[in-house]
Amino acid sequence: MDLRPGADSCYKCTSCDTSCPVAEVDDSFPGPKFQGPEQWRLKRKEDTEIDDSITGCSNCMRCDGACPSDVPLSQMHNTARGEYVENQQPKLSREYIRNRILANYGTLAGLGSKVPRLTNAIMGNSLVQNVNEKLLGITAERDFPEFADRTFRSWWKQRGGPMVESEDKRIAYFHGDYANYNTVEVAKALVRVYEAFGYEILVPDQRCSGTPMFANGMLDDARRSAAVNVESLGDAIERGYDVVASCTSCSMALRQEYPELFDFEGTETVAANTYDALEYLLINENVIDPLSEVDADDHDIPDFAYHAPCHSRNQGLDRQAVELFRHLDGVDVADVGDSCSGISGTYGWKEEKYEYSMEIGEEMFEHMEHAEGQTGMTECPTCSMQMEHGTGYEIDHPLQVLEAALVDTDVEV
Amino acid sequence: MAIESDVVVIGGGLAGATAALSAAREGAHVHLISANESTLRQASGLIDARGYPDPDADLDGDRRVSAPGPLVDPFAGIEDLPENHPYRVAGADALREGLALFDDAVGDLYRGGHTDRNALVATTSGRAKPTARYPRSMAPGVVSDERPMLLVGFEAATDFDASLAAERLSAAGVPFDVVGTTIAFPGEYRADAAVTRLAHALERDECVGSAHGENEGQGRTTRQRLADRIRPHLGDAERVGLPAMLGDARVEEVRADLSERLDAPVFEVPTGPPSLPGIRLADRLFAALDEAGVSMTTGMPVVDFESTGGADGDRIDRVIIDRNGAQIPYAAEQFVLATGGLVGKGLDSDRERAREAVFDCYVPQPDDRMQWSKAGAFADHAFARFGVEPDGAMRPLDAEGVPEFENLRAAGGVVGGADVAREQSASGVSLATGLVAGRTAAEEA
Ligand SMILES: Cc1cc2nc3c(=O)[nH]c(=O)nc-3n(C[C@H](O)[C@H](O)[C@H](O)COP(=O)(O)OP(=O)(O)OC[C@H]3O[C@@H](n4cnc5c(N)ncnc54)[C@H](O)[C@@H]3O)c2cc1C
Ligand code: SF4
Ligand code: SF4
Numbered sequence: 001m002d003l004r005p006g007a008d009s010c011y012k013c014t015s016c017d018t019s020c021p022v023a024e025v026d027d028s029f030p031g032p033k034f035q036g037p038e039q040w041r042l043k044r045k046e047d048t049e050i051d052d053s054i055t056g057c058s059n060c061m062r063c064d065g066a067c068p069s070d071v072p073l074s075q076m077h078n079t080a081r082g083e084y085v086e087n088q089q090p091k092l093s094r095e096y097i098r099n100r101i102l103a104n105y106g107t108l109a110g111l112g113s114k115v116p117r118l119t120n121a122i123m124g125n126s127l128v129q130n131v132n133e134k135l136l137g138i139t140a141e142r143d144f145p146e147f148a149d150r151t152f153r154s155w156w157k158q159r160g161g162p163m164v165e166s167e168d169k170r171i172a173y174f175h176g177d178y179a180n181y182n183t184v185e186v187a188k189a190l191v192r193v194y195e196a197f198g199y200e201i202l203v204p205d206q207r208c209s210g211t212p213m214f215a216n217g218m219l220d221d222a223r224r225s226a227a228v229n230v231e232s233l234g235d236a237i238e239r240g241y242d243v244v245a246s247c248t249s250c251s252m253a254l255r256q257e258y259p260e261l262f263d264f265e266g267t268e269t270v271a272a273n274t275y276d277a278l279e280y281l282l283i284n285e286n287v288i289d290p291l292s293e294v295d296a297d298d299h300d301i302p303d304f305a306y307h308a309p310c311h312s313r314n315q316g317l318d319r320q321a322v323e324l325f326r327h328l329d330g331v332d333v334a335d336v337g338d339s340c341s342g343i344s345g346t347y348g349w350k351e352e353k354y355e356y357s358m359e360i361g362e363e364m365f366e367h368m369e370h371a372e373g374q375t376g377m378t379e380c381p382t383c384s385m386q387m388e389h390g391t392g393y394e395i396d397h398p399l400q401v402l403e404a405a406l407v408d409t410d411v412e413v
Numbered sequence: 414m415a416i417e418s419d420v421v422v423i424g425g426g427l428a429g430a431t432a433a434l435s436a437a438r439e440g441a442h443v444h445l446i447s448a449n450e451s452t453l454r455q456a457s458g459l460i461d462a463r464g465y466p467d468p469d470a471d472l473d474g475d476r477r478v479s480a481p482g483p484l485v486d487p488f489a490g491i492e493d494l495p496e497n498h499p500y501r502v503a504g505a506d507a508l509r510e511g512l513a514l515f516d517d518a519v520g521d522l523y524r525g526g527h528t529d530r531n532a533l534v535a536t537t538s539g540r541a542k543p544t545a546r547y548p549r550s551m552a553p554g555v556v557s558d559e560r561p562m563l564l565v566g567f568e569a570a571t572d573f574d575a576s577l578a579a580e581r582l583s584a585a586g587v588p589f590d591v592v593g594t595t596i597a598f599p600g601e602y603r604a605d606a607a608v609t610r611l612a613h614a615l616e617r618d619e620c621v622g623s624a625h626g627e628n629e630g631q632g633r634t635t636r637q638r639l640a641d642r643i644r645p646h647l648g649d650a651e652r653v654g655l656p657a658m659l660g661d662a663r664v665e666e667v668r669a670d671l672s673e674r675l676d677a678p679v680f681e682v683p684t685g686p687p688s689l690p691g692i693r694l695a696d697r698l699f700a701a702l703d704e705a706g707v708s709m710t711t712g713m714p715v716v717d718f719e720s721t722g723g724a725d726g727d728r729i730d731r732v733i734i735d736r737n738g739a740q741i742p743y744a745a746e747q748f749v750l751a752t753g754g755l756v757g758k759g760l761d762s763d764r765e766r767a768r769e770a771v772f773d774c775y776v777p778q779p780d781d782r783m784q785w786s787k788a789g790a791f792a793d794h795a796f797a798r799f800g801v802e803p804d805g806a807m808r809p810l811d812a813e814g815v816p817e818f819e820n821l822r823a824a825g826g827v828v829g830g831a832d833v834a835r836e837q838s839a840s841g842v843s844l845a846t847g848l849v850a851g852r853t854a855a856e857e858a
Contacts, residue, residue, distance in 0.1 A: 013686050017605075020607070023606075023607055024613065027601070027602060256737045259737075272740070273739065285414070316712035326706075
């Protein structure tokens with residue numbers, strides 16, 4: 001892919017550099033302006049290798065939103081990282097093996113969730129954690145996310161699929177790996193909220209969205225996953241479904257990264273018909289009026305400290321939860337600021353990045369502690385891990401709050 | 414369905430923020446949509462209202478290459494400006510009210526509201542720039558103050574040559590002694606470290622030595638070391654100017670600390686982008702918008718709109734933003750166009766003509782493209798005045814003088830009729846037109 005023309009629209013204003021959370025704490029990282037436009041300009045003089053600092057980028061994609069000149073920074077980073085991993089990174093190196101494992105979390109989770117209790121016990125064992133750190137470079141500081149007793153897909157199957165049928169209100173739910181294996185209650189909340197609004201839900205065949213693969217330069221793995229998703233979601237769209245995702249990195253991948261990196265048939269159609277779950281409801285339904293009738297105190301809904309994930313910010317969705325829950329009486333939802341949480345998917349799991357990850361997250365932790373609420377809220381499963389890790393708070397997804405306010409009560413929606 | 418509000422403002426620069434705040438204060442529910450992070454984050458943070466007389470005033474007389482000396486009173490002579498100048502269009506009190514709205518929103522962050530007169534602020538290029546409002550952090554640096562001044566630049570931040578700036582200020586005849594010097598910023602940072610990195614180091618007052626290295630926690634802090642490095646250069650100076658990167662939100666704490674250590678007031682000199690004073694201003698204005706209940710969507714452009722014909726002309730029903738391919742409709746009663754000029758992408762130009770980018774509103778311009786510009790950077794370029802031409806309610810008019818849409822208003826750089834660069838009036842025009850556009854929109858919503 002030739003990204004050099006994009007490099008020419010850079011006028012070196014350095015806005016991207018000032019927005020990069022990694023450059024802020026890691027002095028060995030030269031920042032997005034170098035990773036992006038400068039590197040691509042250098043590549044014009046053939047056979048320049050990709051600078052290995054590309055592996056320092058966490059793929060938070062904040063630089064994209066900061067650039068006033070629409071330089072396709074994250075596309076440049078993703079492409080450069082892919083080339084670096086393919087041509088320059090030794091396939092037997094500890095880093096490659098570790099990154100491959102982290103990037104393919106879904107495959108492991110698929111195995112682990114077959115015996116969730118056993119896996120939880122093993123992964124929670126500190127000896128295992130230390131071995132992971134020493135052998136693989138996966139930090140021992142973090143606790144592995146627990147597997148749910150039953151995956152979302154098996155719950156859905158046992159339930160008999162959709163409870164609501166509709167000709168014109170139909171969504172295909174892209175749950176991603178995390179809501180399937182770990183935070184199953186988020187996926188269930190989506191089902192209950194959407195059914196309350198009269199939607200027929202389809203849970204189509206799917207693989208990992210590819211987010212952790214992009215971030216680790218595993219573009220072949222990502223391409224395989226994406227091919228399955230585009231085909232399956234494309235089918236659903238043809239049958240009148242719109243795609244919704246509950247994880248903002250998943251919707252980001254389907255909407256932006258797929259069209260930037262792949263050209264399967266239907267990639268653009270999938271991008272144009274994919275939405276974030278809350279966004280889609282706000283566009284198509286009157287959520288505000290029923291929500292205004294609820295008093296949160298009657299339903300034990302706590303105050304929240306809300307963090308907008310970088311990938312929701314990139315889709316312009318960073319304010320929707322805060323603005324929506326203003327209409328819910330008795331709840332204070334405090335935005336804990338526009339800093340990055342620091343975990344960026346797999347970044348904060350890497351032993352050599354863990355300290356940076358926590359340093360980036362410091363601002364968010366501080367703001368969380370100052371906020372009224374003692375419960376966190378965010379759309380992103382890994383931001384959620386980081387929030388919990390840094391503060392000990394329990395973390396909810398906005399869909400769970402909607403569920404508590406609208407489904408578990410008798411409000412007419 | 415669509416996302417609904419009373420007023421949709423398109424554009425997150427100073428004009429959009431002002432229009433949104435003005436409409437919200439009139440009681441409207443406002444949704445602000447901006448294609449990118451606010452342009453304010455790059456702006457110097459100075460709020461110029463009118464620094465120089467209208468460069469066009471003597472168009473038929475001798476051609477001036479640059480405008481004459483700065484205006485003492487930005488309000489003086491507004492009534493003599495050309496009829497289509499935004500200050501005339503928006504009405505006699507618009508600038509004053511716009512500034513008042515601004516003062517109220519930014520509170521203690523800014524100075525200059527106590528007087529109608531322009532202040533002169535020293536810039537990194539050694540100019541004394543006339544401005545109506547300036548960040549409090551720049552206050553001790555005003556040029557009317559006669560205390561001797563030391564300007565300090567950093568080796569890494571190359572766009573501020575302090576000695577050169579000092580020379581130029583002296584040559585311009587400022588009423589005080591000024592010298593400049595360059596020092597290394599304390600600590601080990603990459604040569605190209607982002608200014609925000611250094612600003613945060615000052616704000617957190619990190620211990621110098623690497624954050625993770627062996628020296629962690631030992632030795633002196635960034636501010637202590639910075640003061641140590643400046644002190645030998647102090648001489649007779651009674652105030653010290655540094656590039657505007659003395660912290661982020663806690664700039665006053667940093668400034669107070671350094672001032673105490675140096676026993677002389679420390680101030681910031683406005684820099685080019687990215688600019689900490691610009692970032693602070695954007696943060697403060699957006700907090701005010703949040704408080705006023707304004708909804709905001711950032712990062713996606715408005716790409717299209719739907720309208721219906723009405724008795725009094727066309728009416729916009731909704732605008733469409735593009736969210737990575739998905740088209741999201743935003744419906745409202747009233748719309749404000751605040752997308753900026755040729756730089757902000759509110760105006761577009763090709764070989765033939767300049768056009769307004771979202772609604773294709775009429776933009777008066779010479780037929781012949783050759784007449785767009787004149788030789789010389791400071792000449793009277795026609796294109797510098799390009800923009801839509803609104804009526805008194807800030808509604809853009811078509812070639813016949815009829816509103817393009819009955820419910821569309823315009824504010825800021827997208828409005829034509831002023832050469833804001835030569836006149837040094839960019840922010841004032843945004844405040845005046847933003848105020849009126851927001852208020853009239855709310856009245857009709
Ligand atoms: C680097 C810099 C330095 C400056 N220095 C000074 C100074 O020293 N003194 C001074 O008085 N003024 C200064 N200004 C000018 C001032 O900040 C404003 O830019 C000016 O007042 C014009 O404001 P505006 O809001 O009309 O346009 P802009 O600031 O250009 O903002 C336009 C906004 O509209 C958005 N937009 C454009 N098209 C679309 C679309 N289709 N959909 C959605 N959003 C869209 C853009 O993303 C942007 O946020 C400076 C500006 C810059 C950029
Ligand atoms: S994606 Fe994030 S970490 Fe990577 S260069 Fe951009 S801002 Fe920095
Ligand atoms: S923000 Fe965009 S234009 Fe500015 S330096 Fe970065 S890539 Fe270049």
